């Protein structure tokens with residue numbers, strides 16, 4: 001038995017902590033970018049189409065995706081070279097039901113290798129689309145698995161080690177919605193009508209054109225000064241129902257959003273990364289780090305226009321307004337029709353979210369994120385950083401060690417937040433999560449159960465979802481193993497630049 005029942009991986013000593021270099025994103029004056037009241041909202045929001053699918057002879061729902069370069073006009077008459085899935089920019093929304101088998105054919109029509117990762121999905125590591133499932137140019141990768149999780153807003157994006165920031169920046173991303181009969185029917189659920197996906201991303205568009213290469217920026221990576229929602233610049237959306245459900249995804253490389261409405265109205269937070277909350281949580285703001293999702297339901301009155309904004313994210317930056325902490329953006333305008341179709345009231349209970357008791361944990365581990373490393377080590381494709389025994393529960397304590405903002409993400413599992421700086425989590429962290437924001441000085445204890453899918457040949461990743469940090473090596477690999485299995489690290493580093 002090679003796995004100690006209780007493992008405490010201490011912070012590795014000897015990792016010299018250099019002072020974080022204050023990069024171009026620093027704004028000493030604390031003024032930041034401010035687009036409030038300056039966005040014309042003159043373009044209808046693009047809603048990504050639902051991906052067509054068919055059911056094959058083995059009963060699997062099959063999707064065909066192709067990643068390719070194309071041209072996109074973010075501003076009329078100014079084409080940018082972009083990448084997309086089944087189109088020039090972003091990709092269609094995949095949709096599958098709990099219990100369904102899916103098979104996804106992912107063709108790569110780019111001239112470089114990439115991968116496609118199903119962020120938030122519980123699935124075998126060989127189907128995960130991480131850096132060990134590279135798709136060479138001109139080839140197709142066809143993962144298949146059974147959906148074993150509750151209703152949720154998941155997403156997909158490339159994961160080639162060292163190139164993730166660039167590939168996402170160019171436009172490869174989309175949503176993956178899981179449906180579940182257990183979800184309350186009162187929730188708005190007509191896609192594109194009262195249930196709207198919002199992929200929010202910051203970009204720079206000098207002269208109206210997206211830079212072909214992700215520009216370098218500050219300590220957390222690229223920060224843009226324009227907001228795209230589903231690829232639309234300055235979008236509005238027509239609303240025809242009293243209640244509208246917005247599925248928010250922070251698809252940015254490094255920017256933290258702190259969403260609220262311009263009039264500070266309250267709304268219901270109904271779901272986080274991995275599914276519905278136990279009950280709607282009434283709030284007037286929701287903060288999302290790169291990779292995180294939230295579903296909200298907002299009530300509109302006939303004829304009104306209200307703007308979704310982002311301001312004052314908690315970047316832990318104090319009076320030195322770096323990492324975008326001082327930036328304020330107008331994001332999306334909601335335009336309510338003069339008559340709104342009635343919507344059902346939200347139920348008082350949304351889902352069962354059984355708490356995983358801390359005392360059931362079989363192991364505890366500590367992760368320090370600092371200086372592009374986790375516990376002092378940078379990602380190495382042929383090193384397995386830790387192994388987990390299948391059907392066990394672990395507590396992962398994560399904290400930052402370098403005064404910089406991080407966004408911690410674990411593949412395969414949905415976890416629960418046990419504590420934030422030693423206190424019970426706030427209500428918006430009461431549900432299933434796969435990514436959490438870690439402002440400097442914050443420490444979180446996360447509890448997760450590793451069920452299914454032991455594989456001694458294929459690791460899962462855990463990493464910072466600030467894509468620049470991830471590419472720099474703030475990532476590790478874990479394997480889920482049956483008792484007695486030994487890890488076989490991938491022999492070759494096929495994950496680097498091709």
Ligand code: C2O
Pocket residue numbers: 117119157159291409411461463465
């Ligand atoms: Cu959203 Cu390892 O990724």
Ligand code: CU
Pocket residue numbers: 117118119120409410411
């Ligand atoms: Cu992921």
Ligand code: CU
Pocket residue numbers: 369405406407464465466469470474
């Ligand atoms: Cu980071």
